[in-house]
Amino acid sequence: MQQAADILFKALSDPTRRALFERLCREGERTVGTLTEGAGVSQPVVSKHLGVLREAGLVRGRIDGRLTHYSAQLGALAPLVDWTRDMARFWEGRFDALDDLLKRMDQ
Secondary structure (H helix, E strand, C coil), X not given: CHHHHHHHHHHHCCHHHHHHHHHHHHHCCEEHHXXXXXXXXXXXXXXXXXXXXXXXXXXXXXXXXXXXXXXXXHHHHHHHHHHXXXXXXXXXXXXHHHHHHHHHHHC
């Protein structure tokens, strides 16, 4: 599980890749050409970023003739959701312990 989370964190650590993934989540399936519009980078750069996202399992490409249509794979975020949930529980426990300590100190 840790290795999967590491791969996902690394893939999403780049702001351009994160923006591409977010766009696919919000807008649905898109071609490289469509994703390049408004990305602020060239088509080869978008393609390279999509390759990293694909290797991480975050996007899938569907070939239709000469075009590849990319879509977000939301299920791939499961290791990050699990990690976030674990960290939230950890910190909630720490804050509860701190709250208890402060209440004892006030007595």
